Amino acid sequence: MDDVEIVNYDPRWPVLFDEEAKRLRAVLDPSLIVGLEHFGSTAVPGLSAKPIIDILIAVQSLADAQATFVEALRNLDYVYWADNPKKDRMFFVKGxxxxxxxxxxxxxxxxxxxxxxxxxxxxxxxxxxPEEATTYERLKRRLAAEHQTDREAYTDAKSAYVETVMRKAIKRA
Known part of the structure; x- marks a missing residue:
């Protein structure tokens, strides 16, 4: 079972990101990486979240990353989602x-x-x-209760809200 579970913010999340980022940088070709960021809800101080550290890596070339990242991340116990329908990205899960x-x-x-x-x-x-983060947290908790056993439905249900905030963020930039 892979339930949707939202937990209170854990101040260790940034530390867990830093530790994993070091491991990733140790096995990945640094010439391919143009950015490595902690993102998602665990990257927002005070925000409740699924207790999963989301890491976003920008690379010069996705094709070059596909040639070497799969094996390198497998060595860190990640599973690669080879059948991802979104071809503009690669996705790996640990645990x-x-x-x-x-x-x-x-x-x-x-x-x-x-x-x-x-x-x-x-x-x-x-x-x-922070007021927007609080609104998002309330939405996530409600949707997690509604879609406790369906990760995809949970994610889909958040998308309209995320798009609204993205428009505000882009306007602000």
Whole structure:
């Protein structure tokens, strides 16, 4: 079972990101990486979240990353989602059953002009606007209760809100 669980903010999340970022940088070709960021809800101080550290890596070339990242991340116990229908990114999960007891980290790999990299604006907007983060937290808790066993439905249900905040963030930039 891979339930949607929202927990209170954990001040260790940035530390867990830093530790994993060091491990990633140790096994990935540094010439490919143009950015490595903590993103998602665990990257917003005070925000409740699924206890999964989301890491976003921007690379010069997704094709070059596909040639070397899969094996390198497998050595750090990540599972690669080869069948991802979104071809502008790569997605890896650490700890997902049956390979672990629960998800602990997600690694998203994209190019810097990609939609995923643009999502950093969402994180930055929530960091700068705590009242918006509180609104998002209430929404996430409600949706997690409604879609406890359906991660995809939970994510889809948040998308309209995320788009609204993205528009505000882009306007502000």
């Amino acid at each position: 997902m059953p049956p390979f672990g007891s629960r998800r602990s980290h997600h690694v998203h790999v994209t190019e810097p002009h990609g939609e995923m990299w643009q999502r950093l604006a969402f994180r930055d907007y929530l960091r700068a606007h």
